[in-house]
Amino acid sequence: MYPAGNLYIPVSHGRLEAIYRPRTESAERVALLLHPHPLHGGTMHNKVVFRAARALQEAGFETLRFNFRGVGHSTGEFDDGRGECDDAVAALEYLIFHQPRAREVVIAGFSFGSIVGLKVGCGDPGIHSLIAIGAPARFIDKDLLRECGKPILFIHGAEDDIAPLEPLKNTLETLPLSADQRLVVIEGRPLFRRPFKRADRGNQGFRRSLKVIGMCRNVPHAL
Structure with missing residues (x-):
């Protein structure tokens, strides 16, 4: 059985199934997470x-994570990234509406989600920083990144065979990245192939990556 989320976000095509993890009623730091390719x-x-x-x-x-249109219990159907950007904007608006005092807003996406996140986040002045995990180099808009001007953390598996590391490195080297835009490589098996029984080790890699740009300053065990 498909595991359900804990809320639905109303959108023009119906609803988006989501999981919202509030910490307090007045959070200062919020993050929207975007998943891989729906198809x-x-x-x-x-x-x-x-x-x-x-x-x-x-x-x-x-954190707020949700299913793009046509996935799980979300309505609609796949729209080749265009409608998915609209979905991300709607989810972001929901998150900020419920946490209007947030001073740090982050978008983090994996694979397809990272491309959607870069498109939405670079164009929104309210977004503080972006995290692109396993970003497929062939879909990265170089002009968008050149003009982005936001802190961006690219997290990539050294052995990723779906979105290989070298093309991404080559793409980023041609920009080049600014001082607050960087690539962190996680060694070992591709991130998506690591079973949940090794989740703690997987999380260590993410925490180390977040530490690089100061996102884990409140987590004593981040290293």
Whole structure:
């Protein structure tokens, strides 16, 4: 049976199924998480998205993850990234509406979700920083990144065979990245192939990556 979320976000095409993890009524740090490609099994329950959400929660963030249109109990159908950007904006508006005092807003996406996150986050002045996990180099908009001007953390598995590391490194080297935009490589098996019984080790990699840009300053065990 498909595991259900804990709320539905109203949108123009119906609703988005989501999981919201509030910490307080007046959170200062919030994060929106975006899952992999809907047509290739991507959901908000993806293990990489789950681990990233947990690492961000441990770093003091409230997190919201949701299913794009046509996934799980979300209405609508796949729209080749266009409608999915609209979904991300709607989820972001929901998150900020419920936490209007948030001073740090982060978008974190995995694979397809990372591309959606970059498109939405770079164009929104209210977004503080972006996390792109396993970003497929061939879909990265170089012009968008050149003009983005926001802190961006690229997290990539050294042995990722779906979105290989080298093309991403080559893409980022041509920009080049600014001082607050960087690539952190996690050694070992691809992130999406690590079973949940090794979740703690997977989370250590995420926490170390977040520590690099100061997101884990409130997590004593981040290292």
